[in-house]
Amino acid sequence: MQKIDLTGRVAVVTGSGRGLGRAYAEALARSGAGVVVNDLDADAAAEVVDAITAAGGSAVAEVCAVGTAAAADALVDRAVKEFGRLDVMCTNAGALRDRTLLKVTDEELDLVLDSHVRGTITCGRAAARRFREQGEGGRLILIGSPAGQLGGFGQTAYAASKAAIIALVRVWSVELAKIDVTVNAVIPKALTRMSATIPALTEIVAKVEAGEPVPADLRHEGTGTVEDVAPIIVYLSSPESAAVTGQYFSFGGDRFAIWAHPTESFVTHRDGGWTPEQLAADFAEYTQHLQHHRRRK
Template sequence: MQLNGKVAVVTGAGRGLGQAYARALAAAGAAVVVNDLDGELAEQTAEGIRAAGGRAVAEHSAIGSTEAADAIVATAVGEFGRLDVMVTNAGVLRDRSLLKMEDADFDVVVETHLRGTFTCARAAARQFKEQGGNGRLILIGSPAGQRASFGQTGYTASKAGIVGLVRTWAAELERSGSTVNAVIPVALTRMVATIPGMAELVEKADKGEPIPADVRAGGLGTADDVAPLVVFLASDDAAGVTGQAIGVGGDRIAIWSHPTEVAVESRAGGWSADAIAEVFPTAFQPHLQPFKPDTVPGAPEGK
């Protein structure tokens, strides 16, 4: 898979999944703008790419504002002449359950994840249009946005919103040839190290030790297992893939379904509460949807 001549931005690329995406895109031939709030980490990642023979520059904007998004795109155009791929990976966590969630904790998570995805995608889409289209928006979601994730009110709201944006933006940008997709990654990174039972697996991944086969088969691996999907979606081979949420982790890749009606009943003249109660057990109860996440072999239940 070759991305020669393409220019990519990866936000939040100083470590973890973002770093893996940046490295993989560069290894495939793309020039990469490595964004991270931690300037030192961004510089280290960019230097590592250059040392391996790739092209990369570091960029230190805090994701969220329009000004930051415009600065990131301007860096790509100024350094490499164009922009072809925007990977919106930057994020923060402020985990609290609903009753304990403070406004400031909720706001900073939504600002970075959801608003940051919006501002960066908008800035990139404007540049794609100026270049004649055919750009790639790759938005990073999370299983937390697809299923319940206890204690992650702001994070789940943001990640679910991002997948909703994928469908809308795919429809809006289709005529220009630009694609919009979400990657739903599952990986052993520092963000999951605090989950009970996961620290040992994260330590194995950090040391480069093999991940147990049953864990990998269940869809949990390293950041490097996720990166190839990002490279594919950035490529010309993925020109016909848009509006999708694609899960990846360990040995598994999966297409997530779009929300759709699973049970429908009509009643002439409308419904009373009593009428709903009468038909609900047989017409609707069997179709109620699960909300808790699937489990991964070797991982604690619920994550």
């Protein structure tokens, strides 16, 4: 099996000072890509750059909070200044605030929506403009979440943000096809500092951080280490993935899944339409087609 080689390609990974973003940046660099490491924490970003360069890779840090057009432009400009081009934009950065609808504040909404939604849009737009200028296509890899697909208690702002990102995949993959830019989303599951806040996973995360392996049943269900998710980022950044666009993939542990696009599950017609009373009469038939929400493993 031929190794994927990203030599000569350049990637920006937002929010790559630690966790999943760091794993993506390091994996891209190991495959030969030049990487712009982005984080709010200058020390964390510098540590990742040092680790990449010590391993023989190429990376630079750009410290900023994603969300504004200025930050997005700075990331693209840094890639071009340091490496001469841009081929991949991976929009991983974003904040999390665990709040139910009745408790979430405007400030928390602004933080989560700005970092995830506005950050993805501005970085995607800046990268697409550069791809068009270069005339050689490009890769947009957006990072989703199970919360955006299935919801999650206390995740009003976060789930809304991640669901919006999936909608962007559907729109951008059509809009940018004419300039050979692929757009896909990865929905990762991994044991991170964020997952450690889930009571059922707190002890497991601590054990894995101490060097123990991820339990086999958890890996089978799709939760492993951050390094387990990185291969799909490398693949989607490569020439080998040129025909793959408009998709969203669950990836983690020993599990890979392709999500279906939304579609109507039941359709009926009535000549002349419905009155409220007719709907009430007909709904006894319709209830068998209602979608019952449940979280999947």
